[in-house]
Amino acid sequence: MSAHILKIALDVPLDSQFDYLDGGFDVAVGQRVIVSFGRRRQIGLVVGRTQASDIPQDKLKPIEHAFMEEPAIDKSVFKLMKFCADYYHYPFGQAILSALPSRLRQTEPATSRKQFAYALKPGASIDSIPSRKVVQHRIFTALETHGELSETALAALSPSWRKAVLDMQAAHLLQSREILAGLKSQVQQLHAPALNQEQAHAVEEIVQHAGQFKTWLLHGITGSGKTEVYIQIIERLLLDNHGQILVLVPEINLTPQLESRFRGRLPHLPLVSLHSHLSEGERLQNWRLAQSGQARIVIGTRLSVFTPMADMKLIIVDEEHDASYKQQDSMRYHARDVAMVRAQHHDVPIVLGSATPALETWHNAQTGKYEVLALTNRAVDKAALPQIRCIDTTRNMLQDGLSQILIEAMRERLARGEQSLLFINRRGYSPVLLCSACHWIAPCLRCSARLVVHLRQKRLRCHHCGHEQKILPACPSCGNTDLHPTGQGTQRLENTLAALMPEARILRVDRDSTQRKNALHDMLAAVHADEVDILVGTQMLAKGHDFPNLTLVGVIDTDSALFSPDFRAAERLFSQLMQVAGRAGRSEKSGEVLIQTAFPDHVLFNALRAQDYPAFANSLLQERELMQFPPYRYIALLKAEANDFALVQRFLRYATDTARAYPSNVMVYDPVRPQMERLKGMERGQLLMQASSRQSLQKLLKTLVASLRAHPLNTKVRWAVDVDPLEV
Numbered sequence: 001m002s003a004h005i006l007k008i009a010l011d012v013p014l015d016s017q018f019d020y021l022d023g024g025f026d027v028a029v030g031q032r033v034i035v036s037f038g039r040r041r042q043i044g045l046v047v048g049r050t051q052a053s054d055i056p057q058d059k060l061k062p063i064e065h066a067f068m069e070e071p072a073i074d075k076s077v078f079k080l081m082k083f084c085a086d087y088y089h090y091p092f093g094q095a096i097l098s099a100l101p102s103r104l105r106q107t108e109p110a111t112s113r114k115q116f117a118y119a120l121k122p123g124a125s126i127d128s129i130p131s132r133k134v135v136q137h138r139i140f141t142a143l144e145t146h147g148e149l150s151e152t153a154l155a156a157l158s159p160s161w162r163k164a165v166l167d168m169q170a171a172h173l174l175q176s177r178e179i180l181a182g183l184k185s186q187v188q189q190l191h192a193p194a195l196n197q198e199q200a201h202a203v204e205e206i207v208q209h210a211g212q213f214k215t216w217l218l219h220g221i222t223g224s225g226k227t228e229v230y231i232q233i234i235e236r237l238l239l240d241n242h243g244q245i246l247v248l249v250p251e252i253n254l255t256p257q258l259e260s261r262f263r264g265r266l267p268h269l270p271l272v273s274l275h276s277h278l279s280e281g282e283r284l285q286n287w288r289l290a291q292s293g294q295a296r297i298v299i300g301t302r303l304s305v306f307t308p309m310a311d312m313k314l315i316i317v318d319e320e321h322d323a324s325y326k327q328q329d330s331m332r333y334h335a336r337d338v339a340m341v342r343a344q345h346h347d348v349p350i351v352l353g354s355a356t357p358a359l360e361t362w363h364n365a366q367t368g369k370y371e372v373l374a375l376t377n378r379a380v381d382k383a384a385l386p387q388i389r390c391i392d393t394t395r396n397m398l399q400d401g402l403s404q405i406l407i408e409a410m411r412e413r414l415a416r417g418e419q420s421l422l423f424i425n426r427r428g429y430s431p432v433l434l435c436s437a438c439h440w441i442a443p444c445l446r447c448s449a450r451l452v453v454h455l456r457q458k459r460l461r462c463h464h465c466g467h468e469q470k471i472l473p474a475c476p477s478c479g480n481t482d483l484h485p486t487g488q489g490t491q492r493l494e495n496t497l498a499a500l501m502p503e504a505r506i507l508r509v510d511r512d513s514t515q516r517k518n519a520l521h522d523m524l525a526a527v528h529a530d531e532v533d534i535l536v537g538t539q540m541l542a543k544g545h546d547f548p549n550l551t552l553v554g555v556i557d558t559d560s561a562l563f564s565p566d567f568r569a570a571e572r573l574f575s576q577l578m579q580v581a582g583r584a585g586r587s588e589k590s591g592e593v594l595i596q597t598a599f600p601d602h603v604l605f606n607a608l609r610a611q612d613y614p615a616f617a618n619s620l621l622q623e624r625e626l627m628q629f630p631p632y633r634y635i636a637l638l639k640a641e642a643n644d645f646a647l648v649q650r651f652l653r654y655a656t657d658t659a660r661a662y663p664s665n666v667m668v669y670d671p672v673r674p675q676m677e678r679l680k681g682m683e684r685g686q687l688l689m690q691a692s693s694r695q696s697l698q699k700l701l702k703t704l705v706a707s708l709r710a711h712p713l714n715t716k717v718r719w720a721v722d723v724d725p726l727e728v
């Protein structure tokens, strides 16, 4: 009797599961069901069965429907989500339901349209097709040549292909089979380079430790052949007919390249990608292919760390230091850390790849928790490391943000037919609009931020909340009409270069210029086709892309990051600069990197010039230890915001008192305002907690969160806990 009660997880902001009668459905754990909750019908997931409910049996409602034909979600995903919900203090139901493809969150059966491929039936003859049926003839001949064609390929033959195929099927000329579009493989096979000694060693080590949890740090500069190592490990581990591998990548823009390289090298291994640029149908299909085990390789961004894959053999986290692995809203998880837990659950190895590992990772490698595999040279013969130099801006006059040395260096490249890249981390024309008389600066009224000048559109824009307005004709503070765009942005740099070198073909690559679908892809193609002399771009260009003819990288104006209050700013800047530097001289042409700075003797630049990540990392670690920051301490932030700051203050005051009253050795600081005090019209505050043990911090957070959920201000203040925040 009582075994008919189901525990169901729902997408509601409550940290509990809900009891329903099974309604006669023989459901398994992980099955999707529809229930009525409050006045709404909702999707739920069966989490388990229970003997007894707190609710009297006659008050329990039965589930309305169970999607019995759908495969149940693997228990290992539940286990992983349970861990995350606990660790990040987020409601389990919301966490697990928001990790599902959107089609699975709807109360309809989830389908993605089936795709078919067609071939000629044995013995089919073209003579049976009337000669006036031109399209049928064309299809027949094409199938004779290619054997089998997908619907997409057939559609390319004629717009009326579908009717022709139906007729040919009726005439028993064709046979068809369902294909899984997500698994399509590239026809052109790429050949495998012979590995160098370090690469071969890395592959051997990892392959030999298959079948047990162990963390490897694959530490190698850009171009040292890390991706090649991943590919050969995958090839070796998936030799026999089972096993799946999850590859996490930080950035959606990098997936197509990596995907086609993997497909080209491993055409026999079905591969799917998972990221937010897929249509809902594609996403569902790819997710299901991973779930069923048909997809042997899954390449995906952050969220795909939760993809059900029962037969996991290995997890790879590429560019493991990248900040985009951290989810910045709802459940604030770090995909690399979650991947680590997942590898532990499946008892498989995990490989973290990076040129500039996160300090946490580096620390774990130093203390022997992770094993390091180093790639110390560029993989391509003759490709040397670029020369890195600083240009002292206190001694070299800047002309519209550019030093003469950098301009000359670009002119040389132009004369030699080589490409240059100017890196500046600010899109728009200029970061501020300044009144020359009273020094008023155009602010965003909804954020503690300045409005960025976008001159071409004649607009001022806030890059934090999206607010937009016309450029003001006069200073609202003193009436002066002489307002100056001040400072450098990508658009302004592009203008300056066009005036300096009218003969150069200049391309700007930033979030504004790449909004159109495929824009980035087309731009990168233009660079490869040598249709561009000078690239001006933001960090978008820093990652992953490989331009053989690019021999100069200029870095403009990064000094603000040297003295930022953000404790990770230096770490991030170093990794960013190493990454852009990695764009230069990727082939036999040697590369040069010129960095404009007023602080050429800063430790960061010394380490960068020597391309000595370990030296820099070790000096940062000393600082962190002194400051008692991660990785030497564990931290969590309680973030709160409301229209009225007084509410935030009251809420955080209560939180502070509660946290301090709890007996623990967690350091609870006073509540403060974050650097961005106001965002999107909300007043913000936060509370920092710091501990030398993860466990004591977790215990405190659990109590604190429970009492905050019960507090009257719970619904008036928007609040969240950020465990292991990237910024404080």
Ligand code: ADP
Pocket (backbone or CB within 6 Å): 193, 194, 195, 196, 199, 220, 221, 222, 223, 224, 225, 226, 227, 228, 229, 379, 380, 381
């Ligand atoms: P990373 O991922 O570290 O940036 P890649 O694996 O992309 O490095 O390798 C950089 C370049 O070197 C690629 O063009 C790749 O094909 C090539 N490459 C990698 N390993 C070798 C090798 N052992 N021999 C020759 N070329 C290689």
Ligand code: ZN
Pocket (backbone or CB within 6 Å): 435, 436, 437, 438, 439, 440, 475, 476, 477, 478, 479, 480
């Ligand atoms: Zn003024």
Ligand code: ZN
Pocket (backbone or CB within 6 Å): 444, 445, 446, 447, 449, 462, 463, 464, 465, 466, 467, 680
């Ligand atoms: Zn704003």
